[in-house]
Amino acid sequence: MPALPLRNIWILKVLTSASETLTVSGWLFEAGRSAKHAAILERLSPDALVVSPQGLPARHYTDGELTAISDRVGAIPRRLTFADGAVFETEDNAGIDRLLSERLAASETFLARLEVFHPRLIVIALIAIGLIFATIRYALPVLANMAAAVTPTPVIELIDRGALETIDRAFLKPSNMDQIRKDEIGAGFAALAALSDTGQIGLDLIFRDGGIIGPNAFALPGGTIIMTDQLVRLAGTDDEIFGVLAHEIAHVEERHSLRQIYRSLGIAALIAMIGGDSGEIVEDVLAQGSLLLTLSYSRRFESQADTRAVDLMKAVGRDPAALATILERITEKCRNCGKTSWYTTHPGTEGRSEAIRQRAQK
Ligand SMILES: [Zn+2]
Numbered sequence: 061m062p063a064l065p066l067r068n069i070w071i072l073k074v075l076t077s078a079s080e081t082l083t084v085s086g087w088l089f090e091a092g093r094s095a096k097h098a099a100i101l102e103r104l105s106p107d108a109l110v111v112s113p114q115g116l117p118a119r120h121y122t123d124g125e126l127t128a129i130s131d132r133v134g135a136i137p138r139r140l141t142f143a144d145g146a147v148f149e150t151e152d153n154a155g156i157d158r159l160l161s162e163r164l165a166a167s168e169t170f171l172a173r174l175e176v177f178h179p180r181l182i183v184i185a186l187i188a189i190g191l192i193f194a195t196i197r198y199a200l201p202v203l204a205n206m207a208a209a210v211t212p213t214p215v216i217e218l219i220d221r222g223a224l225e226t227i228d229r230a231f232l233k234p235s236n237m238d239q240i241r242k243d244e245i246g247a248g249f250a251a252l253a254a255l256s257d258t259g260q261i262g263l264d265l266i267f268r269d270g271g272i273i274g275p276n277a278f279a280l281p282g283g284t285i286i287m288t289d290q291l292v293r294l295a296g297t298d299d300e301i302f303g304v305l306a307h308e309i310a311h312v313e314e315r316h317s318l319r320q321i322y323r324s325l326g327i328a329a330l331i332a333m334i335g336g337d338s339g340e341i342v343e344d345v346l347a348q349g350s351l352l353l354t355l356s357y358s359r360r361f362e363s364q365a366d367t368r369a370v371d372l373m374k375a376v377g378r379d380p381a382a383l384a385t386i387l388e389r390i391t392e393k394c395r396n397c398g399k400t401s402w403y404t405t406h407p408g409t410e411g412r413s414e415a416i417r418q419r420a421q422k
Contacts, residue, residue, distance in 0.1 A: 084155035086137075088113040091145025101140070101148050103159055111148055119146065129160065203330040204322035208315040210334060213260045213282075216318065220282030227286075228268070235267035237289050242267055245292065248302050249285075251376045256309045258283055263309060267292075275390055279308040281318040294389055303373060303383030310368035316361045366412055370419045380420035384413035 088099035088111055097113035104110055109126065112118040121142050128141040138156045140148045150156060235242070246265055253263040261283040270276050270288030277287040285308045287301070295301045311317055322330055357365075366383065373380040 082155070082159055084150050084152045084159060086148055086150025086152065088116075088119075089147040089149065096149070099148065101150070101159070109159075111142075111146070119144075129156070132157070200323055200330070201319075203334065204319045207322045207330045207334050208318040211281075211318060216261065216282040218282075219318075219321075220280040220284045223280050224284060224286075231271055231273050232286070232288075233269040233271055235269055235289050237267055237292065241292070245287075245298070245301060245305075248298065248376075248378075249305050252302060252306050252309055252372050255372055255375050256313055258309070258313050261312060263312065265305070275393065277304045277308055279311040279317055281312070281315065281321070283312050285309070285312070291390075294393060295386055296389065297379075297382060297385075299373070299379040299382035300386035300389070302376075302378055303369060303380070303386055306369035306372040307365045307383060309372065310365035311357070311361070313368065314361070314364060316357055316365065320357060320361070362412060363415060366416050367419060370416060374420075381417050384416040384420070387413050387416070 082103040084101040086099060086101060087096040089096050097116060099111050099113040102110050102112065107123050109121045109123065110118050111121070119142075125143040126140060127143050128139075130136075130139040132138065132153050135151065135153075137149045137151050138153055140150075140156070142148070245267075249263075249265045256263065261281075263283045263285065265285050265287065268286055268288055270290045273288060273290075275288060275291040275294040277285065277291055279285045285305065287305065291304065292301060295304075369383055370380040373383070
């Protein structure tokens, strides 16, 4: 490629091709015939050729119809073969070279056009950037949902066991609640669980002293729901406790925490997951089991879980608005409880109480 910038070459070509018409003298052989006719080959435009044989009609070709050009070897005549089988032969090697360079110029013209109309390139670049953002914004949740849907139950159970171990080691202590109280809450939980639809995932309620986590409850993907003693003590009525449990059951039903984990892993990991390679992901999740504690649900997941909780509470004959009451208690007590508080990991509490009460009244 010459050192001149493309745009200059383009302008140069336009000037030269406007000022001269390229002609090459030679012979035309018609397809399948041995008779040869004296003929002139001419370039009409960067993409149009015409062969004018003496005493015969002119033939028009595009460059695309020029199917073969023999190499330049000494003084041996050059042969140009066209798509219709006609062959043009000439001893004017230099003329053919000039004609071919004009053809090159045609393809350069395309590049030159891109170069000249660079605003179009900027638009193309902007569209490409937009697509990348759209992929991250929209494809990630879709892929996360797909991955969550295809994750086999044994893998989910493995995530639960690993995550619980890590959380226990890092944050929680054994519960101080007496067994009678645990059994009471366990019975109410079983009634809610019996009406839930978690597919193959079994639900399991366990109690812990929350330590720095304070009044809290969270659901692991495999159906393990952890409730802290502090939350049980904070509740004004048992229905408030069951409202929270119903909400956590809904998160398990919808595989919210699995979907949220997958969203945090990124697209490459999700594609591997959907492709059946779950080993690495499970390792990732287990390596940062505490991730599950700080993972905040999306507001949409929260309102979905609230809606479902209200319905479950109605179905077991409990007060569905109690969930709103305990949300307000937690908000009041835990405004500054830090990253792991229920207030932080279940966002949008303010608007939620109102929505819960409205649905409860329906
Ligand atoms: Zn929630």
